Amino acid sequence: MSLHTPYLESFLRSQFYMLRMDGPLPLPCRHYIAIMAAARHQCSYLINMHVDEFLKTGGIAEWLNGLEYVPQRLKNLNEINKLLAHRPWLITKEHIQKLVRTGENNWSLPELVHAVVLLTHYHALASFVFGSGINPEREREMSNGFRVVSVNNFCVCDLANDNSIENASLAGGNFGIVGSLSELEALMERMKRLQEEREEEDTSQEEMATRFEKEKKESLFVVSGDTFHSLPHSDFDDDMITTSDVSRYIEDPGFGYEDFARRGEEHLPTFRAQDYTWENHGFSLVNRLYSDIGHLLDEKFRMVYNLTYNTMATREDVDTTTLRRALFNYVHCMFGIRYDDYDYGEVNQLLERSLKVYIKTVTCYPERTTKRMYDSYWRQFKHSEKVHVNLLLMEARMQAELLYALRAITRYLT
Numbered sequence: 001m002s003l004h005t006p007y008l009e010s011f012l013r014s015q016f017y018m019l020r021m022d023g024p025l026p027l028p029c030r031h032y033i034a035i036m037a038a039a040r041h042q043c044s045y046l047i048n049m050h051v052d053e054f055l056k057t058g059g060i061a062e063w064l065n066g067l068e069y070v071p072q073r074l075k076n077l078n079e080i081n082k083l084l085a086h087r088p089w090l091i092t093k094e095h096i097q098k099l100v101r102t103g104e105n106n107w108s109l110p111e112l113v114h115a116v117v118l119l120t121h122y123h124a125l126a127s128f129v130f131g132s133g134i135n136p137e138r139e140r141e142m143s144n145g146f147r148v149v150s151v152n153n154f155c156v157c158d159l160a161n162d163n164s165i166e167n168a169s170l171a172g173g174n175f176g177i178v179g180s181l182s183e184l185e186a187l188m189e190r191m192k193r194l195q196e197e198r199e200e201e202d203t204s205q206e207e208m209a210t211r212f213e214k215e216k217k218e219s220l221f222v223v224s225g226d227t228f229h230s231l232p233h234s235d236f237d238d239d240m241i242t243t244s245d246v247s248r249y250i251e252d253p254g255f256g257y258e259d260f261a262r263r264g265e266e267h268l269p270t271f272r273a274q275d276y277t278w279e280n281h282g283f284s285l286v287n288r289l290y291s292d293i294g295h296l297l298d299e300k301f302r303m304v305y306n307l308t309y310n311t312m313a314t315r316e317d318v319d320t321t322t323l324r325r326a327l328f329n330y331v332h333c334m335f336g337i338r339y340d341d342y343d344y345g346e347v348n349q350l351l352e353r354s355l356k357v358y359i360k361t362v363t364c365y366p367e368r369t370t371k372r373m374y375d376s377y378w379r380q381f382k383h384s385e386k387v388h389v390n391l392l393l394m395e396a397r398m399q400a401e402l403l404y405a406l407r408a409i410t411r412y413l414t
């Protein structure tokens with residue numbers, strides 16, 4: 001993140017606030033919630049960090065044996081942790097009601113909002129950690145932080161589905177740098193054309209809606225061969241938590257982003273962003289219940305959305321707005337969130353298939369990200385630009401989760 005200092009500053013400001021400043025929840029409890037959130041993605045890098053912090057801030061060591069050892073109240077967060085992480089569109093006001101009205105184990109609304117902010121922050125951060133290849137086990141398995149996946153390691157069913165260009169490019173051994181420069185040219189050309197066309201084109205509302213539904217539907221089927229293979233567990237270090245024992249912090253470990261491709265059907269409802277926006281609704285609710293966090297998150301969202309160096313790989317003075325917006329909106333699209341005034345045709349023109357595979361993996365099941373996925377898109381771009389992509393993905397994910405949770409809280413309140 002230090003490759004992007006202005007962003008890093010607002011990231012740290014909000015993280016510091018939610019972890020260390022005055023707020024509804026006691027300090028150790030905040031770290032325990034961070035652990036629960038990171039455990040949904042088996043992110044031992046974050047878990048180990050917050051196990052330390054939990055103990056340092058006076059947490060009861062016994063809780064680290066797992067959920068069986070924590071108070072029922074904290075345990076009750078399980079359901080919302082699970083839904084937020086994998087299928088936030090399923091969160092209803094009933095889930096909120098259950099948490100705030102459970103007699104002696106109830107959560108006050110400010111406490112719940114604090115917890116939700118922590119959960120979404122750490123789910124998103126897990127995406128960043130895996131997306132950038134900084135989870136520790138993988139460092140051990142391979143020096144550069146990712147495991148190796150052999151070429152023949154994907155399921156036949158996925159090949160047969162014709163749903164991964166990545167598989168195709170592997171089969172063809174198409175890994176050279178050759179052609180990548182013209183890839184860059186072509187991408188820039190498409191960006192330019194879209195900018196010009198926007199002024200001319202007047203697409204009907206129906207057509208815009210259809211384009212979104214099409215993109216959303218297609219996103220459900222974007223999978224890579226790699227994504228169906230879980231990591232081999234390695235128990236290399238006694239005092240470090242490894243993937244094999246993080247499951248103690250969660251229930252129902254098998255629950256994930258809906259495997260639409262396998263089910264062969266579509267099930268993701270559309271959330272019209274206009275009906276519940278971060279700016280007009282989410283922000284004020286969150287700020288009212290947990291003062292100032294709204295401002296900090298808002299600043300961070302704006303920061304990441306507007307961050308640009310006007311570069312594309314080796315090119316300078318490029319307006320990259322369309323591309324950055326496509327990345328952000330594609331994440332929301334995968335969570336069913338639609339902006340009326342955005343033409344999702346742009347996503348399709350700007351994001352190549354291998355990039356979509358990467359985006360989907362990092363945002364929906366980050367623990368399955370591989371170095372090969374990271375390498376297979378935008379080969380001519382700088383590492384810092386791929387980190388920039390990860391920042392956009394992570395913040396878009398956090399905002400999407402927050403929107404669903406806050407909408408449910410608003411519905412509970414009205």
Ligand SMILES: CC(C)C[C@H](N)C(=O)O
Pocket residue numbers: 307308309310311312313320323324385386388389
């Ligand atoms: C994600 C990248 C395409 C961002 C680009 N380098 C920019 O400065 O805007």
